[in-house]
Amino acid sequence: MAEMPTEPKAPESKAPEPQALQQFQQWTDLAGRSQQLMMEFWAKEHDTMPATDPLGMMATWQRATAAALADPKKLLDLQARYMTDAMALWQSFVTPGTAKSPVAEVKDKRFAGEGWQQAPAFDFLRQSYLLTSSYVLEATAGIDGLDAKEKARANFLVKQFVDAMSPSNFALTNPEVLKKTAESGGSNLLKGLEHLLDDLKAGRMRMTDEDAFEVGRNVAITPGKVVFENRLFQLIQYAPTTETVLTTPLLIFPPWINKFYILDLTAEKSFIRWAVEQGLTVFVVSWKSADATTADVTLDHYVGEGQLTALDAVLEICGTPSAHTIGYCVAGTTLAATLAVLQARGQAGKVATATFFTAQVDMSECGDLGVFVDDATMSTLAKLTADKPWLDGRNMAMTFNMLRSNDLIWSYVVNNYLMGRDYFPFDLLYWNSDATNVPALWHRSYLEDIYRDNLLVVPGGITVLGVPIDLGTVSTPSYIQGGKEDHIAPARSAYKLTSHFTGDKRFVLAGSGHIAGVVNPPSLKKYQYWTSETLPARFDDFVAGALETKGSWWPDWIAWLTPRSGGMTAPRLPGEGRAQGKYAAIEDAPGRYVKERI
Incomplete structure (x- = not known):
């Protein structure tokens, strides 16, 4: 007898695979923790988040x-x-x-x-x-x-x-x-969310491991002393490292929209350390981040209370009739006005040479920054500074980052927030995140008068310390550097300095941009630069006829500077100069001002 077919059994229910259950729980936990983080953040921070365009x-x-x-x-x-x-x-x-x-x-x-x-x-x-x-x-x-x-x-x-x-x-x-x-299992997104909320609380996007650096410990470490200070700046004199030094000292004016140690990062990258090693007595101005004490500060103050005061201190300390000067970015723009003031006063001899790092005076081709100088932007700036007489440096930092948004914004969105990667320690990015506030009065007049209306190159267009500025009178020997890929001060714009000054001039077009084009020590053997013995009226003609040299342009600069430096003399120790009582050491470099963080 044939066997009767049996009823098919219902499939037995199986417990979820341990791996699938674990993954489900992981994603549930991720969602819950993410929601909790967001709720905690908005509960604490909602009222403080700016709503500006x-x-x-x-x-x-x-x-x-x-x-x-x-x-x-x-x-x-x-x-x-x-x-x-x-x-x-x-x-x-x-x-x-x-x-x-x-x-x-x-x-x-x-x-x-x-x-x-x-x-x-x-x-x-x-x-x-x-x-x-x-x-x-x-x-x-x-x-x-x-x-x-x-x-x-x-x-x-x-x-x-x-x-x-x-x-x-x-x-x-x-x-x-x-x-x-x-x-x-999604942990990268959770970690990225934590990064995002931390950045929102800080009011800025972090780009590097900021705990890996400390000003005075592993950046800004060239030995020296603060020998003078006022409400605008501290003056640092660096200790010599050579048996003799060039007679004419060097005074560096960095931009006050950033901190000076871009020129004194790690020992290998430090322009300041390298300049000391070349036998220069080096001074640098360390600007104070703007606060209530600088509410009245305008261009007049940065020229008079800033650059001219620092220059007189250097000359008195070293006992020399003149000093070499460097103006970086906006400090270079201001240095041009300072030179015109000295010329008008019959004191042009106080500056032996003027070097300009990626600086502009003629804003007719100033690049993408020109988009930020219309009436709407001025109105926004007025709102941002309505309750305080300074502009938060984080707003300015974001403006500069937007000029290269793929490199300086979106790449970090992907790495920090989506990939959830740990921050990589990088000294230059640490400096870039170390923002400074700027005086609101100065910032507004700078954007309106110099950027928007381009009055600095109009003879008598602006007046500084009672002097109508005429750059055409400036005959100080000038070394002018521009960055080929500079997105902040385009090389084409920096080149215009050559047509506004008289006297001896040399223009050097450096490879790379606003920072790497300047901070390029010879030891790294990176990039290149272009020079020409003639300075055509048009930038394109300069480029067409310029000679390319591999590596750093720093040796070209010191070769240009040395013959204008008055021979050699005994080294000068910080705080022990001719006027040591007046300019005694206040504290070790890099000083207090540069350590203030916002």
């Missing part, structure tokens, strides 16, 4: 849109070319080998990870973004009906939007972030 560019956006729509033929032509390229891109993925993507070979470090090339979907996403963004930027650049400043503002605004919308900036469209999230 530092750009104030919506009106520009609206005018740019209207101008673009006013020329439909140009838009249709652009759209037709875009559709042709988009179809070629699509075909190259659907049927490989039948068409070539127009952006397949474009290199962009945002998409350098293997995940962008290994998965066709992400490679297509990458190329689609690159193609679309290139057409968006082209469309903005080609808008007619806007003046030059308005067009520059529109281009800047669209560039910020395009950079922000990169698929690399979002967790779900970045294969590297997705891989990390899967491998870590």
Whole structure:
């Protein structure tokens, strides 16, 4: 007898796999902890978060849109070319080998990870973004009906939007972030959230391990003494390291919108230490971060109470009739005005030479910073300083970072917040995060009078200490340095100094940008520089005829400076000069002012 078929058994219910259960619990815990962090943050910090629009560019956006729509033929032509390229891109993925993507070979470090090339979907996403963004930027650049400043503002605004919308900036469209999230069970996102909230509390985005550095311990460590101070600055004199020194001392004016130790980072990178080793008696001005005591400070004060006071102190300490000077960035702009004041007073001989690091006086081609000098921006600045007479340095730092948003904003969004990586210790980024406040009165007049209205190059356009400024009278020998890739003070703009001064001038175009182009010691053997024995009227003509030399430009500078330094003399010890009673050592370098953090 055949056996009767039995009822099929219902499948036994299985307990969840331990790994799957663990992963589920991990994600549940992640979500709960994330929510708790957010709730705690908003409960404590909501009332203190600023609600400002530092750009104030919506009106520009609206005018740019209207101008673009006013020329439909140009838009249709652009759209037709875009559709042709988009179809070629699509075909190259659907049927490989039948068409070539127009952006397949474009290199962009945002998409350098293997995940962008290994998965066709992400490679297509990458190329689609690159193609679309290139057409968006082209469309903005080609808008007619806007003046030059308005067009520059529109281009800047669209560039910020395009950079922000990169698929690399979002967790779900970045294969590297997705891989990390899967491998870590989401702990990278939790750690990134902690980084984000800490940064929001601090009011700035951290770029490096700030606990790895301390001013006076492993940055700003060149030995010296503070020998003078007032409410604006401390004057540091550095200890000599050579048996004899050049007779003419060197006085360095760093920008007060940053701290001086960009020129005194680690021993290997320190320009100050290197200059001392070349036999120079080096002084540097360490500016005080603005506070209530500097509420009245304007350009007059930075010239008189600042640069001229420091210069007189150096001359009295060393007993010399003149000193070499260096002005970096905005301090270089101010040094140009100081030279004009000295010329008008018959005291030009106090400055033996003037060196300008990435400094501008003629703002007719000042680059992207020019977008921040319209009425809307001035109104925003007024609101930011309504309850205090200074501008928070963190606002200014963000402005500079926006000029290179991919490198200085979005790369850290990805690394710090999405990948959840630990902060990497880097001295230059530590300095970059060590912001300083600036006096509101000075900042507003600087943006309006010098940046917006370009009055510094107009004879008599501005008056400093009662002197109508005329840069054409300045005959001080000048060494002018610009950075080829400088996004803050474009080399083309720095070169204009050569046409406003008279007398002996030398221009050096350094490789790299505003910081690395300056801080490039010979020992690193990095970059290059270009020089010419003639100074054509046009920057492009200088570039066309300049001679390239590999490595640092510092040896070129000291070779130019030495013959103008009056021979050798005995070394001068800080606090023990001719006027040691008046300029006795106050404290060890780098002093108190530079250690103040906001």
